Amino acid sequence: MLKYFMRYKPGWWILHITAISLTFYLGHMMTFTF
Amino acid sequence: MKKNTLLTALFLLAVSGLMLHFRIHNFMVADKLNLGSFIFDRSKFMATLFPLIDAVLVTALFMSRKTAVYGYLLNGLIVIYGTIFMAHFSIAEITTKSIPFPSLLLKSTLPDVGIAWVDFLVGKALYDLYMKG
Numbered sequence: 001m002l003k004y005f006m007r008y009k010p011g012w013w014i015l016h017i018t019a020i021s022l023t024f025y026l027g028h029m030m031t032f033t034f
Numbered sequence: 035m036k037k038n039t040l041l042t043a044l045f046l047l048a049v050s051g052l053m054l055h056f057r058i059h060n061f062m063v064a065d066k067l068n069l070g071s072f073i074f075d076r077s078k079f080m081a082t083l084f085p086l087i088d089a090v091l092v093t094a095l096f097m098s099r100k101t102a103v104y105g106y107l108l109n110g111l112i113v114i115y116g117t118i119f120m121a122h123f124s125i126a127e128i129t130t131k132s133i134p135f136p137s138l139l140l141k142s143t144l145p146d147v148g149i150a151w152v153d154f155l156v157g158k159a160l161y162d163l164y165m166k167g
C-alpha cells in the first residue's frame with residue numbers, strides 16, 4: 001500500500017489534496033443571486 | 035523578444051479580466067432593504083480574487099524559467115475554475131430570468147469562457163517557449 005503513496009513526492013499529494021479541497025469548498029460556497 | 039510579448043499578453047488578459055469582473059459585478063452589492071448601504075458578496079469577491087491572483091502571482095511565476103511550471107499549473111487551475119463558475123452563473127441566470135435556451139449561445143458567458151481559454155493558451159505558449167529555449 002505504502003509503495004503506491006511513495007510513488008509521488010509529499011509535495012505532489014499536498015498540492016493535489018489542496019486543489020481538490022479548494023474545488024469542493026468553492027462549489028459549496030458559490031451562490032448566484034440576480 | 036517573444037517571451038516579453040507573451041508575458042505582456044498574459045498580464046493584459048488577466049488585468050482586463052480583473053477590471054471587467056470588478057466593474058460588471060462588484061463584490062459590494064447595494065442592499066435593497068437599507069438604501070445607501072452595501073453588502074459583501076463572497077461569490078462575487080471570488081470573481082475578483084481569481085483574476086487578481088492571475089495578474090499578480092501567475093505573472094510573477096511566469097517571469098522565471100524555474101517557476102514557470104507552477105505558473106502554468108496555477109493558470110490552468112484558474113481557467114478551469116473560471117470556465118465552471120461562469121457556465122454555472124449563465125445557467126443560473128437563464129433559469130431565473132427565463133431566457134430562451136437557444137440564446138444561451140450569445141447571451142451567456144460562453145464568449146468570456148473563450149477569452150479565459152486564450153489566457154491559458156498564451157500561458158501554454160510561454161511555458162513551451164521556456165522549455166524549448
